[in-house]
Amino acid sequence: MKALACAVLLVVLAGCGSSVAAAPGPSASVAAPTPTVTETEWDIDPSFNATDLAWIELMIPMDDQLLRVLDLAASAGSPAVRAFAGQVAAGHRAEVAQFNALRTRSRLPVRNPHEGHDMPGMMTEPEIDALGKLSGPAFDQDFGKNLKEHLQQTVILAQSIGTAGKNPEGKKLAQKIITGRAAQLKQLAALG
Numbered sequence: 001m002k003a004l005a006c007a008v009l010l011v012v013l014a015g016c017g018s019s020v021a022a023a024p025g026p027s028a029s030v031a032a033p034t035p036t037v038t039e040t041e042w043d044i045d046p047s048f049n050a051t052d053l054a055w056i057e058l059m060i061p062m063d064d065q066l067l068r069v070l071d072l073a074a075s076a077g078s079p080a081v082r083a084f085a086g087q088v089a090a091g092h093r094a095e096v097a098q099f100n101a102l103r104t105r106s107r108l109p110v111r112n113p114h115e116g117h118d119m120p121g122m123m124t125e126p127e128i129d130a131l132g133k134l135s136g137p138a139f140d141q142d143f144g145k146n147l148k149e150h151l152q153q154t155v156i157l158a159q160s161i162g163t164a165g166k167n168p169e170g171k172k173l174a175q176k177i178i179t180g181r182a183a184q185l186k187q188l189a190a191l192g
Contacts, residue, residue, distance in 0.1 A: 043107055044106055044107050044108065045105060045106050045107050047166065047167050047168070048102075048105075048106040048166060048167045048170070049164075049165065049166035049167070051160060051161065051164040051165050051166070052102075052106065052161065052165045052166055052167045052170045053106060053108055055157060055158075055160070055161050055165065055170065055174075056099055056102050056103050056106065056108060056170070057103075057108065057111075057112075057113055057114065058114060058119075058157065059095075059099050059154065059157065060096060060099045060100065060103065060112070061112050061114045061115070061122075062119070062121055062122055062150065062153075062154065063092050063095055063096045063099065064096060065122050065123065065128075066088075066092055066122075066147075066150050067089060067092055067093065067096070068128065069123060069128060069131065069143070069146065069147070069150075070085045070086075070088055070089040070092070070147075071089070072128075072131055072132050072139075072143070073085030073086070073089075073139075073143060075132075075134065075135040075136075075139045076135075076136075076139055076140050076143065077135065077136035077137045077138075077139060077140050078137075078140050078191065080191055081140050081143065081144070081191055084187060084188070084191060085143070085147075088147070088184060091180060091184075095173075095177070098173055099173075102167070102169060102170055102173070105169070106167070120149070120153045121149055121150045121152070121153025121154060121157075122150070122153075123146050127146070130142075131143060131146070140191075144188060144191065144192070147188060148185065148188055151181045151184055151185050151188070152181075152185070154177060154181060155177070155178055155181045155182070158173075158174040158175070158177040158178045158181075159174070159178060161173075161174035162174050162175060162178070
């Protein structure tokens with residue numbers, strides 16, 4: 001299971017060109033991309049492993065982008081969708097603060113190695129622009145589809161931390177994300 005979790009995180013990171021790669025477990029058959037910068041070059045806190053660092057660097061831009069998308073929910077046709085988007089946004093703002101604190105504690109530099117990358121669980125800029133031009137039920141449908149993809153992808157990533165991560169705070173946050181996203185996915189399905 002640990003090898004599978006590492007492989008999932010590696011596939012996501014390999015697809016977007018991350019400079020911090022998670023090291024696969026001994027039974028993993030996925031080759032890690034060669035990092036351009038190693039953790040030791042940054043004097044990384046040893047309570048964080050490569051999987052933790054990659055997760056932090058991935059989740060900050062994912063959550064930041066989702067906050068932009070959630071701000072568009074003022075165009076939602078349904079008051080329930082608008083209210084739900086507000087709740088999800090509040091949770092994600094708190095989550096970004098937690099990830100920023102983890103990044104600071106890990107001693108990772110403040111940067112976005114995923115800038116401009118097309119990654120699972122994230123909308124492209126043209127998709128965000130198109131969503132911003134929608135309103136009413138058309139907005140609700142597209143918004144719901146994209147929010148669902150984000151929530152599902154972040155659960156997959158958080159599960160990799162539960163099995164392959166090292167930092168106790170990160171593991172606790174990952175479990176909170178898994179539990180919270182499961183509840184959010186049920187609420188989103190009910191808005192359907």
